[in-house]
Amino acid sequence: xxxxxxxxxxxxxxxxxxxxxxxxxxxxxxxxxxxxxxxxxxxxxxxxxxxxxxxxxxxxxxxxxxxxxxxxxxxxxxxxxxxxxxxxxxxxxxxxxxxxxxxxxxxxxxxxxxxxx
Amino acid sequence: xxxxxxxxxxxxxxxxxxxxxxxxxxxxxxxxxxxxxxxxxxxxxxxxxxxxxxxxxxxxxxxxxxxxxxxxxxxxxxxxxxxxxxxxxxxxxxxxxxxxxxxxxxxxxxxx
Numbered sequence: 001x002x003x004x005x006x007x008x009x010x011x012x013x014x015x016x017x018x019x020x021x022x023x024x025x026x027x028x029x030x031x032x033x034x035x036x037x038x039x040x041x042x043x044x045x046x047x048x049x050x051x052x053x054x055x056x057x058x059x060x061x062x063x064x065x066x067x068x069x070x071x072x073x074x075x076x077x078x079x080x081x082x083x084x085x086x087x088x089x090x091x092x093x094x095x096x097x098x099x100x101x102x103x104x105x106x107x108x109x110x111x112x113x114x115x116x117x
Numbered sequence: 118x119x120x121x122x123x124x125x126x127x128x129x130x131x132x133x134x135x136x137x138x139x140x141x142x143x144x145x146x147x148x149x150x151x152x153x154x155x156x157x158x159x160x161x162x163x164x165x166x167x168x169x170x171x172x173x174x175x176x177x178x179x180x181x182x183x184x185x186x187x188x189x190x191x192x193x194x195x196x197x198x199x200x201x202x203x204x205x206x207x208x209x210x211x212x213x214x215x216x217x218x219x220x221x222x223x224x225x226x227x228x229x
Contacts, residue, residue: 004160032214032215034215034216034217036219041221041222042221042222043121043206043219043220043221043222044206044217044219045219046216046217046218049215049216093160093161095161095215097214097215099214103168104214104215106163106215106217107160108153108160108161108162109160110158110159110160111160
């Protein structure tokens with residue numbers, strides 16, 4: 001299957017700083033990218049949906065000014081956690097999606113572990 | 118709204134044992150159902166899927182049948198291997214393409 005990478009794989013930052021996480025689809029052009037958040041021993045929670053060249057659509061309860069999403073190209077989406085606080089510590093996972101002749105396909109990145117001190 | 122409930126883990130089995138991981142869902146309409154697997158340090162990978170009632174998804178010896186009457190999609194494998202040790206997620210997709218609702222994940226550990 002296709003490969004989706006995330007960078008960095010883990011990051012530790014101080015409270016109040018901003019952190020950018022990149023999600024790249026390495027060998028296909030993703031119409032849509034999704035950002036999920038996973039708390040320990042809990043499910044993945046969808047944060048937002050981003051389409052190339054347009055504003056992201058955020059799920060209810062997700063602060064769009066806190067979690068800035070940019071989808072600059074069909075192969076790159078970025079999530080910036082602004083003014084991070086310890087409660088933002090989590091595992092962030094992206095996925096890349098595209099329609100196909102037989103339906104659609106979706107591939108997930110390996111995730112980024114964010115720890116805010 | 119849509120929701121998925123998986124059996125609590127972790128699950129620990131001996132090699133060649135039978136595996137069942139229960140998954141039930143709540144959704145409006147006719148969702149598509151998925152099982153994803155996450156190996157350590159890797160991204161989620163699609164294991165199998167079913168798009169309509171009574172469909173059976175299968176892959177790598179794993180099977181799951183879409184049961185609309187019981188709103189379930191239980192994952193089974195007749196003989197697990199050590200290499201099956203991973204986290205397994207049940208998920209559904211409703212009317213919005215690509216948007217998945219996940220269960221909480223079940224950690225499976227298989228001992229030799």
